[in-house]
Amino acid sequence: MRFVIVTGMSGAGKSEGVKYMEDLGFYCVDNIPPTLIPKFIELCRQSQGDIDKVALVIDIRGGMFFDDLFASLEDLEELGYSYEIMFLDASNETLIKRFKETRRKHPLSVNSSIGEGIDKERDRLKKLKAMATNIIDTTRMTPGQLKEEIRNIYLEGNQTNNLIIYITSFGFKHGIPLDSDLVFDVRFLPNPYYVEELRDFTGKDIKVREYVMNSPISIEFSNKLFDLVDFLIPHYIKEGKNQLVISIGCTGGRHRSVTIAHVLYHKLKEKGYRSILTHRDDTLRERKRD
Secondary structure (H helix, E strand, C coil), X not given: XXXXXXXXXXXXXXXXXXXXXXXXXXEEEECCCHHHHHHHHHHHHCCCCCCCEEEEECCHHHHHHHHHHHHHHHHHHHCCCCCEEEEEECCHHHHHHHHHHHCCCCCCCCCCCHHHHHHHHHHHCHHHHHCCCEEEECCCCCHHHHHHHHXXXXXXXXXXXXXXXXXXXXXXXXXXXXXXXXXXXXXXXXXXXXXXXXXXXXXCCHHHHHHHHCCHHHHHHHHHHHHXXXXXXXXXXXXXXXXEEEEEEECCCCCHHHHHHHHHHHHHHHXXXXXXXXXXXXCCCCCCCC
């Protein structure tokens, strides 16, 4: 039987995550008291195979009972039951924004600000996060991307480490993404903007990608870029980094940056890395130049 504990920061997407796990055939229970876990797992094992995948959502909503989780996990190990921990996380800024948008109160911010509640929760979950089998940072994820990530881990079995690589195209004229870890400027590559029949298309269109990648410089750069990123990833993993944001920029963020981001994304996917591709500015139209 596969047993997964779903936990993490409030507002990081646990409710959505457990819905996706239900879609994958997991028997899901939300907010069960931790002391009942060993008994619950024993009941599932007695189902004679009717229940072979279980996901339990356990977080700080359990209040004083939350700290019983670690004793229950030790009991499971003594009984010979294996388990996995999926920890959902997000940046403080993202969590605050989500709470404000939904007008919900943070469970630990009854007499304090949302930010203070998040800090308290992060401190209480520090030990559990360190024990996590899979850490998913949802800061930049859409619900669809979270669903795909969970499917990749728990259905496809493609997860090999906790690092998620976000590849984002952008336009320098609109500013560099603030959460970038690595920024690459591709404004030296052939520019489809100056080709009238390509100007209104983007790097998502094959004709634009073919134009950009028809240059030996583009091919050499994309190969060197992949080699660099491929070299860096194991070191980031060793450091314990959970997400790596690679931002690739051109002038407007519609042609060259989208093309190179597309090429890098597919090379990383082919290598088996957990990657997500986004385009920040590709839908913004360039103003016609004099």
